[in-house]
Every structure is written in C-alpha cells, then in structure tokens.
Amino acid sequence: MAIVSIYHMLEYLCVALYNPGYLEIDSFMFNPDVGNGYITAMGASLLEFWLEWWFGMAKGSSMKLAFFCKLVGLIMALAGQLMRTLAMVTAKTSFNHYVATRKEKSHRLITHGIYAWERHPSYRV
Template sequence: MALSMETSPARVSLCGFLLGSTSFWVYLLCNLLTILQELWNSHFWIVIVAGWSFCMLGMTRMLLTDRQAYIEHVQSIYRAWFLGSGCGLGLVISCHCPSISHFGWYFTALSIFHWSEYFTMAVTNPRSLALESYLLDHSKEYAVAAVASWVEFTVEWFLAPGLKQFRYISLLGLSFVISGEVVRKLSMITASTNFNHYVQYRKQRDHQLVTHGIYSLCRHPSYVGWFLWSIGTQIILCNPVCLIGYTIVSWRFFNERIYEEEIALLNFFGEDYLDYQRRVGTGIPFIKGFDGSGHKI
C-alpha cells in the first residue's frame, strides 16, 4: 500500500535532514541575538527557546502524523538527521572559522550529496528506494578514500598551513562540486523510474532507453556528475595527493562500471543502444564503453 504524502519516505527524510541542520539556524539565531542583546537584555533566551520549541513541534507533528510509518522509517530518519547535522556543522564552520571555511564547504557538500541521493530517489523512483540509497555504506574503499582526504587535510594543515589557503583553488573546486551535483541530479530526475543505484541485469517491463535531456549530451551523466563532484571535493580541500588518487581511482571505477553497465544495456535495447553509442559519448574523458564485440570501444 502506498504511503500518503504526510508519511512518504521523501517527506520523512526531508524532515530528518532539516531537524539535523537546525544547529546552523540556532547558531545564526544566537549571533543575531547577541547583536540585539541590549534590546532584549536578559530575556533574549526566551526567543531561542520559543524558536527551538516551535521547530521541534513542527517536525514532530510531521513525523508522527502516522506513528506506524514513523517506526517503519526510523532508520531513514536517523540517517537524514545525521546528514542534516553534518550540513549544519559544515555551514557553521564556513561562517565561523575563516581559516578553514573551505573544509566547511566540503562537509556541507558531502552531507547534501548523500542526503539528496536518497531524497531524489524517493521522489523520482520510490520503487527502487532503499536505505542504501543514502550511499553511506557504498563500499569500504569509498570510506577509506573519505578518511584519507580528512587525514591529508589535517596533516598538511599542521605541517604546511599555507598550502590550504589558496581560496581561488577552493572556489574552483566548489564550482566542480556544484556542477557535478547538478548534473547527477538532473540525470536521476530525467531518467526517473529508469534510474537505479545498482547495475540492472534484468530488464523491467517498463524500462526504457532514455536519450533526451541531459542524456542527449552524454550517455552516463550520473557518473559524469559523480566524477566531477568527487574531484571537486579534493580541489576544495587543496589536497594534492588525494586529488591525484581520487582522479585515478574514480576513473578506473567508472571505466569498469560503464563497461559492465553497457553490456546489460546492449542486451536490453540492442541496435537502439548501438545507435545511441555512435551519436553520444560517455561524458568521461578516455572512457569509451562497450560496443557489443567483446572489446572496449
């Protein structure tokens, strides 16, 4: 039975994310109230309590409209809250810590990316939605790569802090991240029910070949977006070692992933997909895909 709008996975996830990110809004409110403290005098704390209570009341009402649905989606709420908290923390760092504001950009982008993967899937293709759609447990390699980038940033920050102060480089990385996020989400929205986080080896009855919109520019825009996003995160952090490592590892991963996926797509759509291959590239440099002959093209 389909969930109502009040208790849909998308809405529950959104509520959890907003609930987690309230740390940023409380931070801004506290700063505003510090400025207005002379006017409010000793009673300024009442506004904080009232605002926080109002926020909690609204979130609780949305989450508990259907208690059974809340119980069913509690794990999603925890993940969304965790990512929302990460987003709020990243925004606070961006505003309050100028010397490492770019790490705040990175942390905000990381949190939004993972939450929006689930939320976009929940809106466009709820049939394929799962907790794994947050991509928080994507793979051990992905986790190791993330930790490695944090370690490099920390070590270089202490040993060579000047290396982390090239703001224009960080802004370039931010543009990569935003562009990658937009391209990936456009691909998910355009493909809609035809999009899945996992390579499909069996064609569904309603599975269609999508060649319009962003797919008219490249065959694998979701991978292009993720590739740009991944590289951009390391440019933001001014991590030269991880930038090289991420580029190589990401390219190899998407090269194999596209090769594997196109075998399935050729089985699904035959000549239609071959014609599509001839007209449109993969979108990632030097990755050609699979032409049906057993060789990478």
Template sequence: MATPFSPQVRNPTHRNPWEPQTEHSNGHPRDANLHSNGTYSPTASSSNLPPSIDSDKNPAAISLRSFALGATSSASLLTTLYLCPLFTPNQPTTPPPPTPLWRLPLFLLLLSLFHYLEYHTTALSNPSAATVSAFLLSSNGKAYNIAHGLAFVEAFVHHHFFPGYTNGIFPPALRTAWLVLGAGLLVVGQSTRTTAMLHAGTNFNHLVQSKKKEGHVLVTGGVYRYLRHPSYFGFFWWGLGTQVVLGNAVCLVGYAVVLWRFFRRRIEKEETLLIDFFGIDYVRYRDRTRVGIPFIP
C-alpha cells in the same frame, strides 16, 4: 436498471439473501484469538506488520538516517561558518589559507548533503527504489569510507604540521582561484548527478541491471542528450572537487585514479548490457554522445 445493491421500492418482497457474519455476530473479529478467560486478542496479519528493522524499506531506519544526516549538516555548517576566516570578525580581509581547519567540517557538510540527496532524489524519481540502500551510506563498500577517512587525515596533517608550506609557494590570487575551481566542480558535479537521476526517472538505479525490466526505456532527453552517463560524470567531478576544496594533493591524485578506473570498468560492463537491451538504438546513441570523464570515450 437497478444494481443488485439498490433497494427495490416497487418490489418490497425482494430481498437479498442474508448471510450471518461470524465476525459481527459476537462482536469480535474473525481473526481473533479466544483465550481461556473468555477474552479476545487480535491476530496480527502479516500484511499489517511494519517492515523488520533490518528491512531495506523500514521507515524507522530511513527516518533515522535522514535525521542523522540533517543534524550533521547543521552542525557542520555552523562549525564551518565559525572557523572560516571570511566570517570571523576583527580579522583583516585576506584570502583563506590553503587547508584551514574550516574545510574539514565543510567536507562533512558536502558528504551529508550528497548522501541525503541520493535518497531524496531517488524517492522523487523512482519511489519503488527509495530504500535504506539509496542513501549509499554503507553500500559503497569499505574502500569508499577509507578514501574519505584518508582525505580527512591528509587535510588535518597538512593544516597542523605544514600550515605555511603552500602559502609560501602559491600567491594569494592563485590560492583563491584554486578554491573557486573546487567550488565550481562541486556545483557542476552535484547538480549534474541530481538532474540525471530526475531525468532518468524509474529507469535510474544505483545497481547495474543485468536484466531488462518491464517499462525500462532508453533515456536520451534532458541532460542525457549531451552525456550518456551523466550521473557518473557528476560523481567523478564532485569527488575531485571535494579534494580541491580541501587542498589535498595526494588524495586528489588518488581520487582521480580510483574513480577513473572504477567508472571505466562500470561503463564498459553497463554498455555491454545496454546494447543487449536496446541494440542498434543504443549504439547510435553512444556514438553521438560522450561520457565527460577524461580518456573514457
């Protein structure tokens, strides 16, 4: 059986009704403006306009942040390699001092990688949430930026004004072990958080959701099989790892206290909502898993 759009060879008199199309009859589209001089200009359709520069999904804003983070990562890596005594030629092979200057650009590198991975992982697992805010560059509030600024200040002051203080107290082996501990916390923290975002998929969001969205399911597989808030676990230990690598004693304690209080309140609020969403299923899941942050059951 022929469709209405198929030509009928056996019935040449059959024709589809012809309707004149004004946008083709004069060679100009229907959505065009006729000027007094007889020329036409297209009328912009709101669906074809790019997002505003202030929009959270503006491609220009996203690409600009990606470029800035990439440039910062490259410059920080090169500076770290240049200043690190392990990569400096014509020097004896000795354990690095507790807070050398090379740890400052390393901190910048770690921050740049973290913020880039936040957006990149979101784009992979939950594309609809891949917005400017997903970088977490400005959405964490002033306290977040102040904390990192204080970490820079402490490391700089420690290195310039008290360069030999820690060297005189701790033996080289202990200083090296402390640095290795910090590196381990960084790797475990970052990899756990990134893996958690990937395993959660579209169920992951940087903001606590007060209403259950369509398609929202309780994720209990992958890394969520062992940790019920693996992204919080990852960020907590990653944050402490940055301070261990920097050799910051004051900010290490400060980071631990602030992050612990923040995640305790956030987890309490989030789990109350999750019980409303999933009922007894979440209660049972909560009872058989852990958070992985000290003193938060």
C-alpha cells in the same frame, strides 16, 4: 563536509521522489560498494586534507587557504553534483543505485535531457 552531506541527501531525495519503489535506507549511499571502498576513500581524503593543512600551516603557507583554489574546488563539486542530480531526475523510474544485469519491463533507455550529451557510465559502447 557540506558538499558530502548534500550529495547523500540528494541521493535519498531523488529516489524518494522519482523511484519510490527502490527507496531504502541504503538510498543515502553511505556505503555504496562492497568492501567499504567508499569509507576508505573518504577517510583517506580527510586524512590528506588535515595533514596537508597542518604541515602547510607549519611552513606558513597552504594551498587550502588560497581563495581561488577553494572557489575552483567548490565550482567543480557543485557542477558534478548538478550533473548527477539532473541524471537521476531525467531517468526517473529508470534510475536506481543497482547496476542492472538484465532489462526490466519498466526500464527505458533515456536519450533526452542530460543523457543527450553524456551517456550513463554503466552502458558500454
């Protein structure tokens, strides 16, 4: 839950600091898609976690208790969050939460920073 909270707070903070013209309550990204897919996925993942924990504990063992699995999951989540935040900070005013269908005057293609190694997923090759 802490990682999810950090994600939402950093989404809002990055927009507030680097692109305040697009700042709104939706910048927290609590419902980032039409059709509530995010809410459904979060609910399903929590249900899966608790069911797996419950039935794993009933059998006497659970992957949820293995320190190595927790550590790998934490490292992957933090690495993903770091990449996301670096992308937002690097793009600055060229970043917002809406996929652009046309180029605005202020929009610049960013090719430095993290974008020198990885392209933005919204851009097609």
